[in-house]
């Protein structure tokens with residue numbers, strides 16, 4: 001099956017700062033990949049390169065078979081990027097944002113889907129609200145509703161639960177799980193390790209821009225030498241792997257390994 005996301009040798013440098021150093025991984029349709037790493041590890045830079053917002057310095061990104069550098073429009077049509085701090089048009093209402101998104105992505109007959117998404121995101125009744133009248137959590141939900149509208153093959157999420165209340169968190173997890181069950185690939189970056197552990201099929205742990213572990217949680221446990229990882233929670237593994245990586249920046253802990 002063609003991967004929803006295929007990343008090969010991705011690197012991103014900002015002047016003298018090497019934020020992402022040679023990431024190679026794939027995400028299958030219906031798979032949820034968790035992207036975790038300490039502050040400054042390169043997660044947001046990676047997501048922005050995958051979304052086509054930042055050009056990679058080196059490497060190739062293919063979304064649903066479309067090379068982002070060669071066919072950026074087709075690649076971008078197949079994905080949605082949901083940043084942790086979404087930006088909106090100040091003078092467009094909630095409904096107008098959905099309308100605008102539908103036109104941008106050429107979604108025909110978008111209105112029933114738009115209504116269903118507002119219902120799913122508990123925004124029914126806020127159709128005429130302007131972004132300035134929405135709470136932080138509501139803005140997050142509007143961004144997600146807009147992102148889901150064109151039924152992307154790949155959804156990239158940066159801290160998707162920011163600002164959501166406990167019920168909102170539960171509903172959002174169910175929404176993300178449902179998208180994955182329907183065949184959408186998800187890449188989810190978060191510092192909330194219990195969320196990552198609960199939702200993600202595989203994990204990509206990065207430190208200093210490098211992949212230091214890639215696989216399912218049991219596979220990553222196994223990668224830790226001498227069964228050290230036996231029974232360890234993701235939090236324990238995260239601390240061990242990323243501190244080993246920061247102590248030995250050029251010869252990091254377990255090498256990334258696809259299952």
Ligand SMILES: Nc1ncnc2c1ncn2[C@@H]1O[C@H](COP(=O)(O)OP(=O)(O)OP(=O)(O)O)[C@@H](O)[C@H]1O
Pocket residue numbers: 014017018019037038039040041042043044045046
């Ligand atoms: N626009 C930029 N110009 C210069 N350096 C940048 C820029 N954006 C990020 N960086 C640097 O790149 C590195 C990776 O940053 P990035 O934001 O990708 O990390 P992150 O893993 O998302 O961090 P956090 O968990 O704190 O959000 C950091 O050293 C950061 O200072």
